[in-house]
Amino acid sequence: MIPKTSYNLNLTDCDLGLELTSLAGGLVIRQKEGRTFILDPVRKKYVLLQPEEFVRQLLILWLTGSGGFHRNNIQVEKLIRVNGLSKRFDLVIYDSNVRPYILVECKEVSTPVSQETFDQIAVYNMALNAPYLLVSNGLVSYCVEVDHSGKSYVFMDKVPLPRTE
Numbered sequence: 001m002i003p004k005t006s007y008n009l010n011l012t013d014c015d016l017g018l019e020l021t022s023l024a025g026g027l028v029i030r031q032k033e034g035r036t037f038i039l040d041p042v043r044k045k046y047v048l049l050q051p052e053e054f055v056r057q058l059l060i061l062w063l064t065g066s067g068g069f070h071r072n073n074i075q076v077e078k079l080i081r082v083n084g085l086s087k088r089f090d091l092v093i094y095d096s097n098v099r100p101y102i103l104v105e106c107k108e109v110s111t112p113v114s115q116e117t118f119d120q121i122a123v124y125n126m127a128l129n130a131p132y133l134l135v136s137n138g139l140v141s142y143c144v145e146v147d148h149s150g151k152s153y154v155f156m157d158k159v160p161l162p163r164t165e
């Protein structure tokens with residue numbers, strides 16, 4: 001079953017206010033053979049700049065800066081199996097015991113974050129069981145704490161700091 005919010009909320013009331021697009025000047029971008037590439041500090045290589053990749057890199061920049069996470073605890077675009085189907089998550093942040101801590105879904109700036117976005121990340125989380133989910137399109141970002149037993153989630157007012165167990 002896909003977790004649903006237990007109450008009706010206006011999503012604008014839950015936005016974390018990260019203002020990711022204001023960090024764009026901190027991204028490392030280069031041109032090669034008429035194509036634009038962006039440096040991914042987690043994968044330690046340049047990748048083709050696509051609209052969703054732009055948001056992913058902004059989020060990585062925030063997570064490893066203001067967010068307080070180390071890039072070694074972040075994994076980018078990993079294939080997982082959910083109900084026999086291959087899926088690819090955007091980011092997973094691991095805790096100090098290398099357990100999934102926050103599962104992240106990025107959308108391009110022009111794609112609104114909706115219930116469908118939360119449904120998508122909740123399906124991915126069936127394979128990972130992360131206690132937190134983070135979704136962002138660069139303009140708005142939301143973090144929820146998952147209640148796996150109650151099959152629901154609660155919106156957070158900030159991204160939880162990494163656990164140090």
